[in-house]
Structure formats: structure tokens, C-alpha cells
Amino acid sequence: MNERPRRVSMADLDALCAARPPAAGPAPAYVGPLERHVRDGDRRLLHLEYDGSPAALRLWSFLLTEEDRLHAARAAGKTIVGAMKDLGTVPVMAYALPDVVAFYPDGAWWTPCIMELEAGLLRLADTLGIGDAFCPVRAMLGAFVNRRHFPIPDLLTCSAGATCDDFSAIAQRLESLGFPILWWEMPARRRPDPGETAVPLPTGFEAPASQVALVRSELERVRQALADAAGCDLTDARLASGLRRANRVRAVLDRLRHLAYTAEPCPIPALEMLIAEMLAIHFCSDQAEAEAVLADLLDEVRRRADAGKGVLQPRAVRVFWVNPVADLRAMNVLEDCGGRLCGTEFLFCHALDPIPQDLPPMEALARTALGDPMVGPATDRAERIVRDARRFGAEAVVVSRIPGASHCALEGAVIGEVVRRRLGLPVVEIEVPPVADAVLPTLRTRLEALVEAAEQRREP
Numbered sequence: 422m423n424e425r426p427r428r429v430s431m432a433d434l435d436a437l438c439a440a441r442p443p444a445a446g447p448a449p450a451y452v453g454p455l456e457r458h459v460r461d462g463d464r465r466l467l468h469l470e471y472d473g474s475p476a477a478l479r480l481w482s483f484l485l486t487e488e489d490r491l492h493a494a495r496a497a498g499k500t501i502v503g504a505m506k507d508l509g510t511v512p513v514m515a516y517a518l519p520d521v522v523a524f525y526p527d528g529a530w531w532t533p534c535i536m537e538l539e540a541g542l543l544r545l546a547d548t549l550g551i552g553d554a555f556c557p558v559r560a561m562l563g564a565f566v567n568r569r570h571f572p573i574p575d576l577l578t579c580s581a582g583a584t585c586d587d588f589s590a591i592a593q594r595l596e597s598l599g600f601p602i603l604w605w606e607m608p609a610r611r612r613p614d615p616g617e618t619a620v621p622l623p624t625g626f627e628a629p630a631s632q633v634a635l636v637r638s639e640l641e642r643v644r645q646a647l648a649d650a651a652g653c654d655l656t657d658a659r660l661a662s663g664l665r666r667a668n669r670v671r672a673v674l675d676r677l678r679h680l681a682y683t684a685e686p687c688p689i690p691a692l693e694m695l696i697a698e699m700l701a702i703h704f705c706s707d708q709a710e711a712e713a714v715l716a717d718l719l720d721e722v723r724r725r726a727d728a729g730k731g732v733l734q735p736r737a738v739r740v741f742w743v744n745p746v747a748d749l750r751a752m753n754v755l756e757d758c759g760g761r762l763c764g765t766e767f768l769f770c771h772a773l774d775p776i777p778q779d780l781p782p783m784e785a786l787a788r789t790a791l792g793d794p795m796v797g798p799a800t801d802r803a804e805r806i807v808r809d810a811r812r813f814g815a816e817a818v819v820v821s822r823i824p825g826a827s828h829c830a831l832e833g834a835v836i837g838e839v840v841r842r843r844l845g846l847p848v849v850e851i852e853v854p855p856v857a858d859a860v861l862p863t864l865r866t867r868l869e870a871l872v873e874a875a876e877q878r879r880e881p
């Protein structure tokens with residue numbers, strides 16, 4: 422199978438799983454055919470195309486068994502932390518404690534896609550007054566209420582302040598339903614005034630030292646709440662060791678991203694890269710295994726790159742993708758239209774960049790949290806996109822709007838304007854609903870037009 426890497430159907434991936442040679446050694450217990458998840462209602466899996474490798478099967482199996490892991494953690498008496506909104510900081514702190522598992526209930530926003538709306542989470546959110554004027558993360562509300570997905574966490578945290586209106590409203594509604602939340606304040610990041618002490622952030626932005634100090638004091642409250650929930654001090658030594666472990670995962674992902682986005686021909690499909698990047702946020706509820714899953718994928722990609730093999734035709738148009746898609750199928754469609762992924766900004770570059778290890782751990786975490794691209798001006802985010810698009814040699818940029826998302830109303834125009842002015846690249850803005858079948862013809866047309874525009878700019 423390493424001879425001809427290619428995208429395959431779910432049935433083909435499952436057949437590969439069944440044919441796994443004994444020489445490959447025993448797979449982790451959670452690895453198995455994806456068909457079992459379809460039986461549980463994950464019907465979207467039937468309509469996706471996957472990388473045809475054992476590493477991809479492991480990735481998907483790891484992703485799709487997360488709820489089982491969380492329930493097993495509850496049964497084993499572990500402390501479960503539901504971190505909301507900050508995307509990448511609180512789980513690093515939680516995993517620094519023994520017997521604590523952290524996850525983002527926000528991740529339920531993909532359930533309507535994976536279950537093709539059959540789970541009824543959006544309908545449930547509607548009945549609770551959170552309708553489709555809000556982004557699909559409202560599915561989280563339904564998952565808390567029907568209790569059919571993740572276990573209810575022992576501690577819920579949520580960053581507030583400079584978060585989107587959608588999340589604030591949904592989390593406030595959640596609290597009103599009897600789910601207590603530890604709110605912690607995230608200020609709107611601003612550029613330092615002239616003469617004001619400025620602090621560099623890991624994501625490349627700058628912030629006033631006073632704002633970093635505020636975030637640090639807020640995270641101290643989170644630290645105490647985590648320690649209380651776990652019954653164990655969250656010391657600086659534990660935090661420092663937790664940061665090192667998180668950075669190990671980030672380092673493997675960084676190597677994977679670099680190869681996946683630069684090797685020619687494209688060595689791994691866009692869909693698997695989207696899932697791989699998501700693992701960095703909360704490690705899919707098992708930090709050590711997340712590192713192993715990513716390392717396995719990296720080995721596969723490295724073998725292909727060394728052999729000059731890819732999953733797509735050579736010279737596919739290099740597309741930088743902004744925002745995660747509510748329907749995973751959109752990543753397949755990009756490739757069907759002649760594009761390939763060459764970089765991303767999925768709202769959480771602060772969960773990908775290394776956390777500084779030469780600072781006191783709480784200072785390092787505060788700087789990381791404040792580096793969130795979503796808590797500063799859209800122009801900052803656009804500058805980061807320009808930097809990464811240039812680094813990965815993008816030929817075109819897709820800004821994928823999230824239906825109902827408050828930040829999407831204007832930021833696409835800002836990002837598009839900055840990218841066109843600074844890089845001269847073609848940009849398209851699309852909107853991808855949780856089940857995009859009805860708009861797929863339009864999506865294809867727009868992506869094909871983008872690919873054509875990028876090809877026309879190439880040197881003859």
C-alpha cells in the first residue's frame with residue numbers, strides 16, 4: 422500500500438485494516454474498522470475519502486473513539502475537565518496533573534456533520550433559544566443536555582471577554598441550565614502604545630505587559646480550580662513538565678505540517694491534516710497517544726516524501742485554508758478541484774506554536790493564551806496568515822466562513838484585502854454548512870475558479 426498512496430473509500434480503508442500484515446505488529450486496541458462508527462450513526466464517514474494507510478486508520482480510530490476514552494476515564498475515577506473556548510491553553514495545564522483528562526466540549530460542533538444531523542443536537546439547541554443565528558458550536562449545548570456524547574465534566578472552564586459573541590451566549594445559556602462554569606477573563610489584545618512595555622507572544626504578535634499580567638492572574642485562578650478538582654497541587658515543576666510534554670506533541674505536528682505542506686507531490690490528503698492539527702488542541706483526551714498517532718503519520722509522510730510519492734497529481738495548486746470547515750467533506754472537494762493544502766489557520770495557531778520553556782511556566786502560558794489569533798484585531802490575524810502563506814509558498818487562499826459565526830461577517834473581507842495587497846494571491850470566500858451536500862456544486866465551481874486563477878498566474 423506504500424507503493425501507491427491514494428485516497429480511498431471507507432470500505433477500502435476498512436479492508437486495509439482487515440488485511441494488516443502480522444509483521445506490522447499489534448495495533449492499539451482502539452484501532453478498528455470505521456464501519457463500526459457508521460453503525461453508531463456516524464454516517465458522514467460513508468461520504469468521505471481517506472488516506473489509504475494504517476497511519477490514517479489509526480488517526481481516524483483515535484479521533485472517533487474519544488467519547489469512549491472519556492467514559493473510561495470517568496469509570497476509572499479520573500478527573501474530567503471540560504475546557505471551553507481558549508483552544509489550547511487550559512488542557513496543557515490540566516494534563517500537567519496526574520489522573521486528569523481534559524477535552525473541549527466545543528468539539529461537538531462536528532457532531533452534526535459526522536452524524537449528518539441525525540443526533541438532533543442543533544434542533545435541541547434551537548429549543549433552548551440558541552438557533553441558527555449562532556455558529557454550529559451550539560451543538561455543544563445539545564450534547565450537554567441530552568448527555569449522549571461526552572460525560573459531564575467535573576470542572577468546566579470558559580474564557581470570556583474577548584471571545585466571540587456566539588460562544589459567550591452559548592456558554593451563558595449552558596450555565597443557566599445548571600452547569601457551573603469557571604469563567605476566566607481574556608482581554609481584547611491590543612498593540613502596545615508608544616513607550617508602553619511590550620511583550621512578544623509565541624504566535625508572533627506583541628501585547629502590552631499589563632495585558633499579559635492580567636491573563637497570568639486569570640490563569641492562576643484556573644490553576645487553583647484545577648488543583649482543587651484534582652486534589653493535587655499544580656506546582657511550577659508539574660507545569661514545566663506539562664509544557665515540555667505539550668511541546669513534544671507540537672514539535673511532531675510541526676514537522677508533519679512542514680513536510681505535508683511543502684513536499685511535492687502532496688504526500689497526505691487535506692482531510693487527514695485537518696484532523697492531525699485538531700489533535701494539538703486537547704490531544705483527543707490522551708496526550709501520549711496523540712503524540713504516537715502523529716509520529717506514525719509523520720513516518721508515513723516522510724517515507725512518501727523520500728520516495729517522491731504523493732496522493733495527488735504533481736503540481737496541484739497550493740492553497741492556504743483559513744478557518745475549519747463544519748463539513749469535513751469540503752477538504753476532499755478542494756482536492757477534487759485540483760487544489761492541495763499548503764497551510765492552514767484553523768483559529769488556533771497558538772495551539773501549534775511552541776510554548777516558551779525559558780520563562781516561568783505561568784508567564785509562558787499567559788503569553789501563549791494571549792497569542793490567540795481570535796482575541797486580537799483581524800488585521801493581526803491577517804498578518805499571521807500572510808506570513809504563513811508566504812512561508813509555505815501558497816498560490817491561493819480560501820477563507821471558509823462558518824455559518825452564523827459572528828467573527829465571520831467582516832474578517833473575511835479584512836483577510837482577503839490584506840492577502841491580496843501583500844501577496845497578490847487570488848482569494849475566495851466560501852461558506853460551508855455542517856452538511857454541505859446542497860451547496861457542493863457551488864463550492865466546486867468557486868474552488869475550481871480559484872484553482873484556475875492560480876494556474877494562470879504560474880510562469881509558462
Ligand code: SF4
Pocket residue numbers: 556557558585586587588768795823825826827828
Ligand atoms: S463563532 Fe467562531 S470562534 Fe466563536 S465558537 Fe464559533 S467557530 Fe469558534
